[in-house]
Structure formats: structure tokens, C-alpha cells
Amino acid sequence: MGEAVFAHDGIYAQNEGMPLMHKRPGEGLDRQAGRLTLVLENAPVIMFGLDKAGRFIFSEGNGLAAMGLRSGQTIGVSITDLYRENSAAVEAIREALAGRHTSFESFFSGAHFITRLTPLFDPAGQVHEVVGVSVDIGEQVRAEEALSERDEQLRQSQKMEAVGQLAGGIAHDFNNLLTAIIGYSDLLLENKDCSSESVRGDVEEIRRAAERAAGLTRQILAFSRRQAMQPEATSLNELLTETEPLLRRTLGEEMDLDLVLEPELGLVEVDRSQMVQVIMNLAINARDAMPGGGRLTLETADLELSGGFPGATTDPTLRPHIMLRVSDTGVGMDEQTVAHIFEPFFTTKGPGEGTGLGLSTVYGIVRQSGGDIFVESAPGMGTTFRIYFPRLDLSADDVPPVVVPPSLAAAHEVILVVEDEATVRDLVTRVLSDEGYIVIAARDGAQALALLNDPARSIDLVLTDVVLPGRLQGDVLVQRASALRPGLPVLLMSGHPRHLIKFGRGLETGVNYLQKPFNPSSLSRKVREVLDTAAGR
Template sequence: MKDALHILFVDDSADDVQLEQFELRQGGLAFTAKRVERQPDLVEALREFRPDLIISVDSMPEINGSTALRIAHAACPEVPFIFVSGTIGEERAIESLKSGATDYVLKDHLGGLVQKVRRALKDAEDRREHRKLEEQFRQAQKMEAIGRLAGGVAHDFNNLLTVIVGYTEIILRRVPPVPKRGELEEVLNAAHRAGALTRQLLAFSRKQMITPVVLNLNASVTETQKMLLRLIGEDIEILTVLDQSLGNVRADPGQIEQVIMNLAVNARDAMPQGGKLTIETASVVLDESYVRGHAGAKAGPHVMLSVSDTGHGMDDEMKSHLFEPFFTTKEAGKGTGLGLSTVYGIVNQSGGSIWVDSEPAHGTTFKLYLPRVDEPLKPLEPATPAVRVVAGLGTILVAEDALVVRKLVSEVLCEEGYQVLVAQNGEEALRLIENHPGPIHLLLTDVVMPGVGGKEVADQM
């Protein structure tokens, strides 16, 4: 319930309204009041005054109570409507309640007005909260369904790209430097760009391979800020407010940097005339009250990463589609619509939650909450340099349900000199493991296959 209320009185008697206001203030209610007694004034007040509660008499010379109730419910059906009358009988009272009135009070029993107003306001707030939770739940279900679809599409598309990239690289190794070679290299470059899009879809659907480590978001922000200074532009001020006692989280460092970059780019695009970009970190504790009002959030200690801008902001309709893949308000060619959906997927895959606060012309704030871990930072291990195998020795079992991928992988390995066993699913791979007379030195398998999956094959090898 709000501290200050807007109460609209529909009454032709200023003295009666003054008495009702006195009763409400004596009962501890703080509010702003407006009185109307004509239908045009009522319509205007509903639009401009935006009442939290309507208190109306049953009849007036200009408008009767039933008409006032009908107009109010058409304009703002969630606002409680209480009749105050000196003549209303039991039959008329029941009829008004059936028509949608919240309650009624007799003028010679105004002592009960405060209690009925408080109850009506509380019930209205409970209904709003319930609808808000229902909407968040529906949104979460929608995002989950879109995620499954996006993951399936990305997986199938990745298989096709694997074949395109693989055979193009094979041909490039075999073709001498001739003019046509450049065209093949363009094919390869385009396939790699398409691969980047599928990785973003996989991030959204939480199916991207990640390497989580214990890290501190302050270090991630500081490291990313160097790139942001070149990316954002001189007309945007970048401000960082970092909690020096910040706790640690477990996440993939590369993905966290991508989250910060994507949110910063989104903020930049929302400030075409310049502005301020603020990146903030803090250690917070999400309580049960917060969790109840924010679907997907979990109670407990978290680390917050906040990215705010002073841009043009968003309305509720835009916010409802914000994290959907390929949703964008930019003109054609200016964006893929995958930046924020990637952020959503990464945060969820890291066990966290994300919330956005925005209003048109008032900027936007994204708040990410990642679970805090009580583990120390570990030094990064130096990268192992890639080693080119000159000739292959040994037997490799390839398990892959996609024919084109299976054929490509087998061809590449055979070309390197390996003996290759091929299985088109997990069951066939297990039979080969059991029946092959010699040793199998390596299993190269798809993870998800019909029936027996790759992990089960690996566990039984």
C-alpha cells in the first residue's frame, strides 16, 4: 500500500466529503483528495487524477451511483469503489456489490469507513501483486520455450556450419594460391560469422559450453573498461562504482566480459546524443520478499552487477520482449537482436537472475545477481600452446548421429592417418567398444544423441 493515496470523491455535497475526509485522516490515512459531481468531471478525473480509491454517493442530480460505478470500472477496473449512502437498503446494497462495488458504508455509520477503506486497498494491492507474479511466471515459461526452440535450431545449424567450415578448410589446404582461393576464404569467413550467431543462440538457451572459475566482478569490469573506452565513444561518460569488499562468484570469465560489453553497447545505442553510462558492483542479500516479486530470483547472498544509462528508456511493451532472440528496435542492419538474449542466457546459466528497470525518457538500469561463493580466487593457468600432429597413430571411435558431420570428421581423421571406427548412435558405439578386437585409444562423441547419449558411452568405455 502506498504512503500517500489519491482518493476521488463522487459527491455533490462538499460538507459530506469534508466529514468523510476528516474520518479517514483521523484513522491515520494520508491522501490527496479530489471531488467531482458531474459525469464529464468524473471521466477527466479518472484519466488525469488516477485515483487509488473511489468513494461515491448513491445518487446525485447530475449522475447516479450506478452510472459512476460503470464509468469507473470501464476506465480503471482495478480501483476499489465504495458507496457511501444515507438511504441504501439491503437489497440495493447487494445489487451494487454484484455490479462491481467493493463495499458500502452508511452515512450515519462513518466509523466503519476507515476499516473498509484499508481492507479494500489491501485487497486491491494483493490482487495486483498476484497478477504481477502470474505475468512473471508466464514470461518465464515463454522464455523457457523460446530457449528450447533456439537451442534446437542452433544445434542443427551448427551441424551444417561444421560441414561447411570443415570441407572448405579441406579444400583450402589442397588448393594452391590461385585467384579462386579468395572466394573460398570468403565462404569460410561467412561461416565463422554465422557460427558466432549460433553461439549467441546457444548462450541464450543455456547450452553453450562454459568454463566457470571463481572470479571477482570488479576485475572483470576493470578489464572490460579498457575496451569500452574505445567502443562507446567520447560523447558518453563512463562511471564505475565498485564495491571494494565485493564477494566472489563462479562464472565463465569470457562470458562475464561479454555480458558487460553487450549491456554497454545496448546503453550506447540508447544514448545517440551522448549521456552517462554507470557500471556498479555491490554485495547484496536477496530476501524472500524480493524473491516473491521477481520470478527466477533465489534468496541468499549475491553479487550485483548494475549497468545504467541516461538514454531514452523503454515502455512496458518493449520490456516484455526485451530478452527474446532477434527482438530489436533498431533499423535493419544495425543489430542482430541477440545481444540482450545472450546476456539473459549467460546469467541464467551462471545460476543468477537479471532484472531491468526502465521508463520512457528516464533511462534504463539492468541489475544482474550472481550467487556469492566463499572460495578464494585462483591464479589463471597459462594457456597450453596448440601442437600440430604430423601423423596419426591409434584407433578413434567417432559417435555422431548427424551423417554429414560423421562423414566429415571421419574423413579428416583418416587423412591424418588414424584408424577410425564410426557409430551413428550411442547403442552402436557401445557394441563397437564391446566387439572391437583391438584397443580404442580415443572416443570422439556427440553429447546428445537419440537413445544412449555421449556421456553414457564415455562412462562405459
């Protein structure tokens, strides 16, 4: 690019090297000047010249509009007056007038200008004029910010995914062990021979500890987003109203609770008991953050959001969402804390006070339900969680009432139990036989298939683990069983997270599911329920 010079006749021009401004052979000076003016007026920038006192001698360019100015409107005005409030700009202008190349930034309603100042010298080496070019980089900055925010979100979700997989795997093994511990404790407690109070007390302790451990594995599974879900069309308003008494008890006297419910709220598809868990975990955290009392506000709203959720700017399509906002007036969090709160086992609470699983559970449940969660907080400023779920295309009247039919049948059916873990198999066999069922046990899929293949054998229900040794896994066994014996009810049991994905969210209809660890009574209940449903009772 050519160097700016100050022409003798007082017209500012570029020298050789800038073709647009270069005089073409045979072209008059008028044509050339006209083209130059056109370029200046339409450039998405501001170009200006200042005399040595810092007064505008010209100002051109499209960018002026962002400052609410027209071409040439500032001529004669002192630039320092224009930038009075911007001390960095005033300093840069002073330096440019003293002969140095400088630049400064300025902001005008959404525009973010970078202005470069170039002093021009007369033959005596004195500053004769300063030329300036301002470029609006507002759009560019906003685009970069959006991009880096998305990168950060992606990084965060990949990290959570990895931790989730690890945690889910561990939870699976624990579930098998806990099923056995809880089951055998229950059997001991039911045993007439075990009448000694002190022994009973000890067994009850074992059982309670195992229940606590089961609670922890449930939370980990929830976080790893592989918990069995029973999503239903749900009104968050109703759910909040139902949970209100529990919330009040949890918060205690010193805290105010506000429910701000949007009257015409649409429905979302969530697992209700998991949603209660989400609300309670957030409320307990809020309570802990407000030791001297305060206010917890739960608010619902119906929104149209683009690209799924706020922050995602790639997809401009508007989609209906339901928002649940949970805000407290507590101590708030610094940036460091906010960056880690959804990670499992991250806690700022003392030993025995927090496990750091509350928010990771919340995160897992929300994400598994197709939602997203955002947090805003600052020290001393309280904390606000916003949760978004896609809105269901249903009105509240479309939701069928839940009817739980009473169990009428006495246990007499034949159940094929397929489980490779001996402790779990023996336990299940024992519990079901005690109920009066006839139990046939198989160690793997092949054994089970042989039994199903035998037409002489009557079987009323297959109860199978999802993970089986050998090639014939639980899901394949289910398919084979229903091909061999159409209509035969199947109940899957698993503590293993991965399979829940294969069987889909909330499991396909017709496939029943029992999450490990279970206790003898929930096993009996589920078996009865599946048999009754199959029999049309």
C-alpha cells in the same frame, strides 16, 4: 443486515438483524451501549457520523490510527476541512449531504481507504445525518499487485522457455551443417593445390560467412540456455576491470564510462566469456541508445535479498546476491518495447542494424547461470538493467589460478570416432589423421561398443557425438566405455542442446565436451588437451 435508523432519543443504533448490537432479553441499555462502543473502537475500520453541516458527531474505530487520529478527536470538525486536498472526496461528501449514497478513496501513509457514505433522513425526508464507514484495503491491494506481477513473470518465462526450445532445436541442425562448411573450407585453404588467389579469396568468404552463421547459432543456443557453460568462481569487479578497455573502445569518445565497484564484492559462478558477452551486448545497446553522447554506468553491489530476487515475495529467507547494474542516460523505451526486449529477433533497429538477439542472449546466459535480470526504462529517462546472481560461498583467495599446460606430445594416439553424420565423420577423421593420429571410425554406438569390446584393439580416446542413431546414445556409450576400459578419456561433441541438460551444467568432471560447430584447429586442440590431461601431462 438491518437498516440504519435514527432513534428518537438521539442515539444512533441498528435495528433488528445485527445480533451483536441487538439488545438481549433482560440486558440493560448500558450493557448494550458498552458492547457497541467496544465493537466500534476495535473494528479495523473507521465509522463516523456527520451532522447536516458535515461536522463530525462521532468517529470511532481502529483505522483512525492510520490517519494519526484518536477516537472522537474529530468531533465538531468539518469533514471537508479534513479532506481539503482530495477534491473527489469533497465532491462525494457534498453529494451525500444532498441525499445520495456515495463513496471515495483516500490514502494515508500506506493505508488505502475506501469510504462509503450513507445519508439518513428525518421523517420529513430531509438529510439529518450522514454515516460513513472507511475500510483500509491497502494490504489487499498490495497482495493483489504482487500476485499479478508474479503471474506476469511466470507467463513471461513460459513464453521464453517455449521460444528457447524451438530455437535450440533449429540451432542443432545448423551446427552440424556449419561444422562441415567450416571444416572443409579450412581443408581447402590448407591444400597446396589450392594456390589460386581468387579461389582462396572465395573460400575465405565462404568461411567468414559460415563463422558469422556459427556466431548466430551460438547466440541462439545461449538464449535457449543450452549452451555448454564453463562456470567458474568469478569476481565481477575483476571481469569489469578487464573488460574496461574494450568497453571504452566500443563506446567511443562521446560517451562517459563509469565503473562503480563495491570494494568487498563476493564471487559468482559464471562462464567468464559469456559474462563478457553479456556486458558487451548491454554496452552496445546503451551506445546505440545514446547517439548524442551520454553516460554508461556499471555498478556492482553485494546484497541480501529475500526469495531469490526482488519481486518474489513468497520466500522471506534472506540470501546473499551479487548485483550488476548497467544504466545509461539514453533515449529509454516505452512500455510496449520493454515488454518484448528479451524476445529473440525483437528489434527496433533498421534492417542490417540489429538482429534482435543481443538481449535474448543476455537473458539466456543470465538465467542459465542461475541469475535473473530486470529492466527499468521510460522514454527520455534512460535505461537501467539489474542483474542478480547468487553469491558464492567463497572468498577471492580461494580461487585457484588457471594454469594452461603446454602440449608436449606429438600426435600418435588411436582415436575412436563415433559419428553418424557422414560429412562430420569424414571431416573429423581427415583432420585427426592429418595431425598424425590413428583414427578408427564408427557409425553408431553398437559398432563402437564392438570395437571397445575387442581387447586386441588399443584405443586412447573416444570422440563421440551425443546423438547417435539406434538405442545406444552417446551418454550410454560413455558409461559402457568407462566400464569396459576404466580411465579411457572420452570427448563428447554435440550441437544438440538437450543433452547438455542431461550432462549437467558445465558437464560432469571427467567428461569433456566440444561444442559444434567447431573448426579443425579447435578440434585438434581439444583432442590434444584431453589426451594430455588423461596422460597426466
